[in-house]
Amino acid sequence: MMTVTAVQVSTIAPPNHPLDDTALILAARRGSLVICDWSESMAEPSVITKTNAMKPYQSADKAFIAFDSLSKSDPDQHVLLMAIAQLKDYFFGRRQGFDLPIDLSFGTPFQKGVWQALQSIEFGKTISYASLANLIGNPKAYRAAANANGKNPLSIIIPCHRVIAHDGSLGGYTGGVDKKRYLLELEGKSF
Incomplete structure (x- = not known):
């Protein structure tokens, strides 16, 4: 249930x-x-x-x-x-990370690796999809890492919004770029 x-x-x-x-x-x-x-x-x-x-x-x-x-x-x-x-x-700006029991068991091993790597991105920081691929030890897999990023089941809590395009633009976001912009601005970034 x-x-x-x-x-x-x-x-x-x-x-x-x-x-x-x-x-x-x-x-x-x-x-x-x-x-x-x-x-x-x-x-x-x-x-x-x-x-x-x-x-x-x-x-x-x-x-x-x-x-x-x-x-x-x-x-x-x-x-x-x-x-x-x-x-x-x-x-409200009183928390920068989350301490919740989460279950990612339905993800593939690759997706789980990406989702774990996302949790290492600090509040107020951003990285590129290529950097995300480097974090999981597979630098050539930036497209696959971007795809796994988009399948993140725990928006905000697993901070996929902190991954942006290599040129500094926001790129995509499953919830919509307006939400990604809001979350990043909430964390002190401006775009």
Whole structure:
């Protein structure tokens, strides 16, 4: 069973942020966070549990619980509450990293290597896709590293937004370049 919730960014970010119509979908399974993905709005629970982020878990049973109804007594719900609290601290500038149990077991060995490397990029720093390939010990695999970066299931928490094009431009971002720009500016970068 996977527990899924969604939280409007406006409820966990400071006033006047540019992501008013944006929500984050979060999911936990077996006491670990498995998804933190962007959504354009707070859709119906049945729509949220069928988003692209859920594709690796198509066969899993999913229970949607509104974030204000989550309980600390359930291990999955407790992880979701911790994630929401840490995301709020991040958006308010009180946190630069995350300390959450995460499960990346569905990724390929290469993807897992990329996702682990992403976690080593410091707050407020950026690297290129070529540098990311170097971090995983495979300098010629920058396109594959970029692809794995785009499949990161835990946006923000695993900071794929900190990878930019070699020319210093933002490049792409699964959640949209506007969100990538916001996160990098939140971390003190300007573009």
